[in-house]
Amino acid sequence: MAAALFSFGVSSASAEPTEIVVRVLSKDAKFIGTSMGGMRITLRDAETGEMLATGLTEGTTGDTSLLMHTRGGRRAQLSDATAAKYQATLDLDVPRLIEVEAFGPLAQRQAAQRIVSSQWVIPGRHINKGDGWVLELPGFAVDVLAPPAHVRVGDVTSVDVRANVVTMCGCPVEPKGIWDADTYEVEAIVSLDGKTVARVPLAFAGETSQFAGSVPVAAPGFYDVLVYAYDPATGNTGVDRTTFIAARK
Template identity: 45%
Template sequence: MQTRFIQTILALALVSTAIPALAEPTQVDVRVLARGAKFIGGYSDSARVVLTDAETGEVLARGLTQGTTGDTARILEGVNGDKRLSTPDSAVFHATLDLATPRRVTATVTGPLSQPQAATTVTSTQWVLPGRSITEGDGWVLELPGLVVDVVEPAAFQPVKRGAEVPLQVSVTMMCGCALSENGPWKAGTTEVDYQVTVNGKAQPLQRMTFDSASGRYKVAYIPHDPGIHEIEVRAWDAANGNAGVGRTTLFVR
């Protein structure tokens, strides 16, 4: 009798250990905020989000943030003590993870994908518990530093004559695409934009560009004097937020 009782207990123990823990759907909302500015939004070329298991490298979810850049006043100033930065239309990546046990999850975000010359990557890691969704407030927010520097003129590999004036025009924005201006929330006057020309492999001194409020671009007239390959590098620096960006183009001077 005692032997049969022990056998029954052992059988129940084996059955109980064989039953796997049930997975629980756990929602994770990831938002990507441009440092000093707004959310990185869009629908096809916004910010890429990859959620992986930090210990195994298993990809748990991947996708893009989708939505708008959000409400400027709320992000920069807040609303009646409400600390949330996002609004319902703000760009977000929604993921649902089926978790049976706690997992240490790494979020890796890259963007803005619409401006590959400016795209950067940041990561963040935290524990995610089964059934404990990360959706309250702004969810899981990662901040992308940097500036988008786009050389509008001259076109890459444009042939020009030496001694001819070449208009150099550059668009500089926050990583969310928010424009710089003289009187708006993102001041052009606090962003230094310099350019350096390398002529046939020899770097020339840095030169400052000036902001043109009518076009919203930084401009300067460049006059090449020597024939050959002129490589132009534009550097933007926002000291207030520690943001930097670089853009490049090349001229053939004859």
């Protein structure tokens, strides 16, 4: 379903409606839509900065069989009728260099990123066929589930860390799956009072998209735990972090 239409451009008698469809594709995965809160799309005049339209991508992640295959050529279409998109109709009277900005995914703010692209748009010459204007968003959405931020721990020698890792479109990660957990590097980098004291690999935890491990607690102080996921095949990388406080023993 198309998003609500917005048009901020100044129209004139000679202005022509020009439709633009924008989709955001998670790198090595599917489209980012309603299930991840959508992407905030903003269209601007790249030369003047004038805002022309804004809204969210809405719809599904798309058809897996269209997206996750090795065949297909230059004109291969990736989207189906349900694939998430943002659609706007601009009233243009002259050719404009249009900049599109995408920010999100909005349901995972700790993972949200901003990407920008630009191209010339001619009045009445729509950008709505095939997949439309496609932007690719790299990364993983990493969400540290434990320990909760700023928790105090007692007389312990280790603290359990658990994180959820999905693609930016929300697609699941698991061993031997389309997004193969066995090929990803997931690690916790532990700092104590600002100094790195340990790096701990996190292993698949038996539940879809979840990884776990235990980080050492060798001394009292303020611990920062940065968890990253990295795919060496694509360069996709995502990060989240948490903190805990170890009391004196």
